[in-house]
Amino acid sequence: MYKSNNALKATVIALLLSGCATQSPTISSGNVEYGDSKAVETLTNEFGSTDLQSIAESMASSLLQSPALFEKKRPLVTVAEVKNKTSEYIDTKSITDSIRTKIVKSGMVRFAVDTSAMQTQVDELTRQNQTGLYKKSKSKKMGNMEGADFRIEGTITSIVKRAGDVKDVYYKFSLQLVDNESGTMEWADEKEIRKTSNKSMF
Amino acid sequence: MPLFTRPTSLALPILLTITLSGCSVMRSYDNELKQTVDLVGQGQIDQALTQHEANNTGGDFDLLYYLEKGELLRLKSQYKDSAGAWLLADQKVNEWENEAKVRAGAILENVGAVLLNDKTRRYDGHDYEKVMLSTRLALDHLSAGDWNAARTEIKKTHEREAIIAEINAKDTEALEKESKEKGITTTFKDLNGYPVETLNSAEVTTLKNGYQSAFSHYLAGFVYEALNEQGLASPGYRQAIELQPNIKILEDGLATLESRPSLRKPNETDVLFVVESGAAPALSSVTIPVPVIVSNLGVIPISFPVLHSDPSHTLQPSTVGIDGKDTLPLAGVTSLDTMSKRALRDDMPGIIVRGVLRAAAKAMSQKALMDQGGGAAIAGIALNIANVITESADERTWRTLPATISIARMTLPSGKHDIAIGSSKQSIDIQGSHAIVVTRLLGNQVYWSQPAFGPQMPVYTAPSAIEPAKNIDGSAIKKSPAKPKKKKAKKPVQQAQG
Numbered sequence: 001m002y003k004s005n006n007a008l009k010a011t012v013i014a015l016l017l018s019g020c021a022t023q024s025p026t027i028s029s030g031n032v033e034y035g036d037s038k039a040v041e042t043l044t045n046e047f048g049s050t051d052l053q054s055i056a057e058s059m060a061s062s063l064l065q066s067p068a069l070f071e072k073k074r075p076l077v078t079v080a081e082v083k084n085k086t087s088e089y090i091d092t093k094s095i096t097d098s099i100r101t102k103i104v105k106s107g108m109v110r111f112a113v114d115t116s117a118m119q120t121q122v123d124e125l126t127r128q129n130q131t132g133l134y135k136k137s138k139s140k141k142m143g144n145m146e147g148a149d150f151r152i153e154g155t156i157t158s159i160v161k162r163a164g165d166v167k168d169v170y171y172k173f174s175l176q177l178v179d180n181e182s183g184t185m186e187w188a189d190e191k192e193i194r195k196t197s198n199k200s201m202f
Numbered sequence: 203m204p205l206f207t208r209p210t211s212l213a214l215p216i217l218l219t220i221t222l223s224g225c226s227v228m229r230s231y232d233n234e235l236k237q238t239v240d241l242v243g244q245g246q247i248d249q250a251l252t253q254h255e256a257n258n259t260g261g262d263f264d265l266l267y268y269l270e271k272g273e274l275l276r277l278k279s280q281y282k283d284s285a286g287a288w289l290l291a292d293q294k295v296n297e298w299e300n301e302a303k304v305r306a307g308a309i310l311e312n313v314g315a316v317l318l319n320d321k322t323r324r325y326d327g328h329d330y331e332k333v334m335l336s337t338r339l340a341l342d343h344l345s346a347g348d349w350n351a352a353r354t355e356i357k358k359t360h361e362r363e364a365i366i367a368e369i370n371a372k373d374t375e376a377l378e379k380e381s382k383e384k385g386i387t388t389t390f391k392d393l394n395g396y397p398v399e400t401l402n403s404a405e406v407t408t409l410k411n412g413y414q415s416a417f418s419h420y421l422a423g424f425v426y427e428a429l430n431e432q433g434l435a436s437p438g439y440r441q442a443i444e445l446q447p448n449i450k451i452l453e454d455g456l457a458t459l460e461s462r463p464s465l466r467k468p469n470e471t472d473v474l475f476v477v478e479s480g481a482a483p484a485l486s487s488v489t490i491p492v493p494v495i496v497s498n499l500g501v502i503p504i505s506f507p508v509l510h511s512d513p514s515h516t517l518q519p520s521t522v523g524i525d526g527k528d529t530l531p532l533a534g535v536t537s538l539d540t541m542s543k544r545a546l547r548d549d550m551p552g553i554i555v556r557g558v559l560r561a562a563a564k565a566m567s568q569k570a571l572m573d574q575g576g577g578a579a580i581a582g583i584a585l586n587i588a589n590v591i592t593e594s595a596d597e598r599t600w601r602t603l604p605a606t607i608s609i610a611r612m613t614l615p616s617g618k619h620d621i622a623i624g625s626s627k628q629s630i631d632i633q634g635s636h637a638i639v640v641t642r643l644l645g646n647q648v649y650w651s652q653p654a655f656g657p658q659m660p661v662y663t664a665p666s667a668i669e670p671a672k673n674i675d676g677s678a679i680k681k682s683p684a685k686p687k688k689k690k691a692k693k694p695v696q697q698a699q700g
Binding site: 044046081082083084085086087088089090091092093115116 | 357360364368422430431432433434436437438440441444
């Protein structure tokens with residue numbers, strides 16, 4: 001009985017140890033940590049990750065409630081430009097990419113390549129059709145690209161004010177959905193963000 | 203501050219610091235680089251490089267070594283080697299950034315510099331040099347045809363500017379506090395005999411700061427535009443205007459940003475001409491007696507840096523000639539001569555505070571040794587001699603940078619063009635939708651760069667500009683997905699509105 005108890009203990013310990021061994025090893029100098037990518041960031045009052053995420057979140061959920069997107073089954077949408085009218089280097093494409101990803105995941109709409117991806121699209125079609133490397137019957141034909149039903153476009157503006165040690169930044173992100181054929185605006189929304197920083201707080 | 207509690211205990215550290223840092227203290231950077239710049243001005247780049255290597259031996263090279271080396275290699279059109287040197291400089295700036303973020307506000311904690319002089323501090327580069335490093339690295343990548351690598355450097359430029367702004371704000375605050383505590387009220391305007399006018403001219407004081415340049419931001423706008431990222435191009439052009447208002451080419455950069463892609467035909471190239479002239483100003487040392495209020499030490503001579511403009515810095519060409527028929531006006535958008543003066547003006551409060559504290563420490567330790575008599579007095583005399591020898595301001599500054607940068611922009615038919623700047627002419631092959639032609643004028647030399655093939659992406663931004671797809675042999679394919687619309691004929695050479 002005593003022996004079998006020991007054997008049981010040894011088995012449990014071995015199992016525990018082997019359990020530990022299956023975990024991925026960690027190499028660390030102790031100076032680098034992974035953080036929560038969704039954590040609220042208030043390091044400075046310049047445009048940051050939290051602003052990007054909150055704009056993308058609110059715009060995507062608002063757009064998905066637009067009646068225009070329900071009238072046609074899985075309409076084709078393209079992302080036009082979001083004009084950056086601030087003096088900050090804000091990557092507006094990164095914002096629209098996030099919005100697009102959220103909308104695509106809903107499965108309600110399809111997206112056509114936008115102008116920034118057009119070069120790659122044309123290159124691919126050219127490669128399949130004109131290099132002589134592909135079977136004619138298997139290559140994707142030129143001239144079959146589909147035009148988008150709607151386009152998403154918008155602007156981001158900011159008002160920056162300083163008084164003494166206080167810096168106040170107001171961002172306004174406007175987005176609209178335009179019917180490409182009729183030119184009518186089918187949906188629009190705005191997201192406002194205000195950030196105030198005080199030097200004496202640091 | 204413990205610095206003034208036991209004066210004699212400072213004598214040994216001072217003498218030791220002098221001994222250990224002998225090379226950097228005694229070295230005259232001004233003399234070394236004057237010769238190097240003169241050689242470049244005479245077209246002797248190889249000799250300039252050889253001399254630069256001879257001046258820097260020992261293997262543990264500092265930031266300045268790589269900054270100057272990168273510039274010399276760039277003038278030799280060795281863009282990849284130049285980028286290699288500058289990327290090593292960039293690593294050193296990154297180290298500074300990481301340390302500075304932690305250290306910000308502790309501006310006076312570098313004991314070596316307080317005891318001896320600013321020359322003993324590790325050379326971290328002036329702020330405008332750190333920003334220009336990224337801009338010039340971007341130019342290297344553009345000259346080598348790597349627009350995406352240039353984009354990375356451009357992005358780094360504005361991230362670096364943000365870090366510098368943050369650190370400067372904290373340092374200024376700490377300095378003000380320290381000056382108040384020590385009762386140091388001297389400003390550079392009080393330095394009797396200092397050429398105050400060099401730091402007090404209208405062009406220096408009207409600059410927004412000493413590290414942001416209109417050229418860097420315009421270049422950012424141009425690169426983002428070429429890569430079809432208008433959302434990032436517009437703040438580039440906008441910031442350039444904010445930094446240098448009322449310059450037409452900068453204003454046009456933003457005003458016609460949206461219309462430019464549709465105006466340019468597929469076989470045309472939007473060309474940015476960048477003309478760099480002269481060399482950045484030299485720093486030399488001037489010694490001025492300053493009343494030291496700390497511990498009532500009376501009037502003590504302290505050394506301060508003085509900027510001397512390159513005599514040719516005002517000689518900028520006013521036009522670029524195109525194919526012997528068009529003359530394009532050049533607009534001066536950035537003066538590194540002025541920026542360096544502004545940077546020194548902003549650095550002066552720190553230099554004065556460190557100078558006064560250093561002078562007080564030295565005077566007190568020397569007095570204490572002399573008072574003891576005997577062997578200590580001899581040490582006191584030795585310390586006095588050492589103080590006189592070592593008391594000179596930091597002359598280190600990136601000298602091979604240009605003094606001024608002018609730009610012009612024009613849309614030209616892609617292909618070879620005869621470009622003329624002053625009496626120098628060069629046949630330049632311009633390809634792609636966007637290209638940058640950089641020319642450097644120094645001494646009696648003109649250094650031309652041949653642009654590498656530029657990006658083609660923006661062709662698809664404008665429906666009217668879509669080129670019909672072509673077969674491999676260049677002939678038009680029969681069924682084109684998008685036929686180009688017939689457009690009203692334009693002049694073959696058309697000046698861009700921006």
